[in-house]
Amino acid sequence: MSKQEELISIILPVFNGQEFLAQAIESCLNQTYKNLELIIVDDASEDKSLEISRAFAAKDNRLKIFSNKENLKLPGSLNSGHAWANGNFITWTSHDNVLKPDFLEKHFQNIVANKADISYSNYDMIFADGNIKREHHPGPPEYLLFGNQIGASFLYRKKVFEELSGYDENLFLVEDYDFWLRAGMNFKYSKIEYNLYSYRIQPESLTAKIYNEREWNREHDQALSKMFLNLKEKLAWESLSVEFLLKLFKNDKSALRLFLNNKAAITKDFKKYCGKELNYSELQNELYRQLRMVLKQHPEANTFLNVLRILRQERNILMHQKFNKKETIKLICKSLVN
Structure with missing residues (x-):
């Protein structure tokens, strides 16, 4: 397999993300690994997110836009994006986060070299203004029962998504954790000690709402309970x-x-x-x-x-x-x- 033989699909769900969306899109298109497609799934945004996306699509034919007629929330938008993806390798990102230039190249090389199914790495936690708060080092997949160890910087083979039947749309707020947890039973993870991503901390992010707002925290706990009950039934x-x-x-x-x-x-x-x-x-x-x-x-x-x-x-x-x-x-x- 040559260095850039495989098409890699990047899925970018967005809902009212106009403030940081342009930076997120640029980080995807400016990868050292060029054989990519960027799939933007606009989740019925009410701001200028769709307009911003279309402006980039007019300049780069690697970018495709799909617009939900109604708000499907993150897991629904992810599943839609995967359905439209043509690559055998997939990652997804958020409208307020940033891929570092060698993100795809390093993750792809890791999967090929180690015959892995999922690659993940370290990443920066940044403030809204882009300044770095700290570097996050995810743990090994063996720790998944005790928390989401994979985090925000990852690439996986499309077969992982297919065999897991995608993201559980009934587990909004823990859909990614549930995906990694189920993947841990059947697929090979490989971590690389590179810092390849910037995860933005801001008051409007889902993570911040879970920690700071009682209603969101309660919904998160309910989803977490459902997730483990699903695991109980499966095993x-x-x-x-x-x-x-x-x-x-x-x-x-x-x-x-x-x-x-x-x-x-x-x-x-x-x-x-x-x-x-x-x-x-x-x-x-x-x-x-x-x-x-x-x-x-x-x-x-x-x-x-x-x-x-x-x-x-x-x-x-x-x-x-x-x-x-x-x-x-x-x-x-x-x-x-x-």
Whole structure:
């Protein structure tokens, strides 16, 4: 396969994104990898997004525009964009984010070189003005049960989308996390240590609304619960495994007790998730770290009786070789006075 033999499709859903849309489009068209098509899916925007898109399309025939008659939300627009995509490799981006010039080239090379299905990388978190807040380093796919590890910078083979039957349109706000979670059971991930993307933090972004607005937060939690219930049905999990994960997401101190009371069932279910591509030992390491965080963040859970029970049933929550020994000693000492 030559360097730019394959067509790569970039899907860009947009809803009222006029402020940053031009920059997003330019970042897609100015890639070092030239054999691309940019598919803009306008989700019934009420601003100048469609006008901006058409102006770029008039200058570059690699850009195609499709306009939804009504607002389908992100997962619906993504599925529509994929249906129109001609490339065997696909990525998607948002109207307020930026692909760095070698984004496609580096991800494509990674997939080919490592015979992977999905490539992902580090990326910048930027403020609305473009200044960098920090660099984000996604974790390994084995950690997916505990959060969206893939993030915003990725490329995947079209067959991933096809075999997963696309994005679940009933899971708005977690549609991407659900997609990566389901992909983890059957497809090979490969991370590259390049910074290839800029993810913009701004008050109007979906992520900001989830964190800052109660109604959005409630809708996100409901979607998260549906997502894990779907996984439960697919893998024939015990209900308590879903309950445990949801408690971890809410930073609920009772997650520790629930795990210790049902360790065998929960670990059995987590092993089912790993499938053919994921290393259960890596997943287990993150599970220990998550439970250790419960002890650190909830001093009332770090009691002497709990510590004794942990040492008896799952000492790696405290004594794992990767954990800081001084911190472990402090946790144990604190338990003596709680």
